[in-house]
Amino acid sequence: MTSDDSQQNAANEAVGLQLKRARERQGLSVAQIADAQHLRNGVVQAIENGDYAQIDSELFLKGYVRAYAKQVGLDADAIIADLNVELEPARIQKARELEANPLIDIERRRRRKRRIAKLFLLFAAMVAVGALVVMFVMPKFTAGQADAELPAETGVMSQPDDALPEDSISLPDEPDSKSDDNNEIQSDLGYLDEAPAAELVAGDVEPEQVVVQPEVSDQVPVVAQTIEPALAQPPVTESSGPVSGVLEIAFTGDCWVQVSDATGHRLASSLQRAGDTLQVSGKPPLKVVIGAVSTVDTIRFQGESVDIRDFPVVNNRSEFTLTI
Structure with missing residues (x-):
């Protein structure tokens, strides 16, 4: 072998x-x-x-x-x-x-389900991220592009007042030669009355700025006059000084109070004790803030009693306005 x-x-x-x-x-x-x-x-x-x-x-x-x-x-x-x-x-x-073992088959199915669940979660996460981008990022990006394009568009359409062309400036019309001739004839005949003055007043021209243009003529003298408006109202004068509102508040306990007038000036901002009486005056309407409504005894405005229950009260605090 x-x-x-x-x-x-x-x-x-x-x-x-x-x-x-x-x-x-x-x-x-x-x-x-x-x-x-x-x-x-x-x-x-x-x-x-x-x-x-x-x-x-x-x-x-x-x-x-x-x-x-x-x-x-x-x-x-x-x-x-x-x-x-x-x-x-x-x-x-x-x-x-x-x-052939059924347990192995069950385990195999479980693994398959786990893989499918992981894929589904990944897909859902991608969809959520895309939705967030569309909802929050895209509007800001679009708005930024719109803001960047807006100055270029408006710059073409709008111009400053100083850059307006001369043709766009409205100038007063030159007097018509025929109307000048008619005025000369009417002046010679002596019936140029106050009718033109009334027509001037009815227009948009201010009375004190209306000046009669001198007529170019060798025979008619140049006359410049100020036309009084036919519908002028007498000026309104104040007979007495500005109206002042007088406020008086009596307290039965400690209370913080603030009073301001129509101009925003603070007439009072202090802590009042029991038995105190606050008296202020200023241009109405007066804005009043009371920190403890339960400690207010009486309120008088312009000599008349004021019921604080007519105003809203929140947590024993009230804000209201008094006017004449």
Whole structure:
């Protein structure tokens, strides 16, 4: 028998049997192998008998077999390759059992649902971010563009008053030559009466600014006169000084009070005690703020009694305005 035939026969043998024969050739016992590998004797015997189910996992099995092969002088890589071939049917059987296990199917469905839920949450987050951008960012961006374009548009349409063309300035019409001739004829005939003055007053021209233009004539003298308005009203004069409102408030306890006149000037802003009487006068209407309505005894304005119950009261505080 040649060496090739012996190698072929060895390859066809189980890995455990190959290790056992190599151990016996070395004259080693199971206990010696177990001590060298720091294993139990039962683990070494399980490997030699091909009872791989006694090993916790395939990873540990390959580690034990590799160390065993090196100890008995065998090629560790070749032994591991044979072990993979030997373990392949067990792997397929285990995969089938997992596929047939209903718990595995349930777990697979749970994983699928988790993936779908994660995708849905990611999509919802993207939609929410897009909505926020549309609601808050886009209006500001659009408004910024509108503000940037507005000066250019308004600059074309509007011009300052100083830049108005001369043609747009309205000037008084020049007197018509025919009307000048008629005025000359009427002046010569002596019936230029106060009718033109009434017409001037009825217009938009102010009375004191109306000046009769001199007629260009060698025979008619130039006359300038001020026309009094026909409907002028006499000026209104104040017979007496500005009207002043007199306010008098009597207190039965501590109360903060503030009184201001129509111009916003504060006539009083102080804390009144029990028995005090505040008397102020100023331009009406008078704005009154009372901090403790319950401490007010009487209020008199222009000599007449004022009922504070006629005004709104909130938290014993009232604000009201008195006018003549």
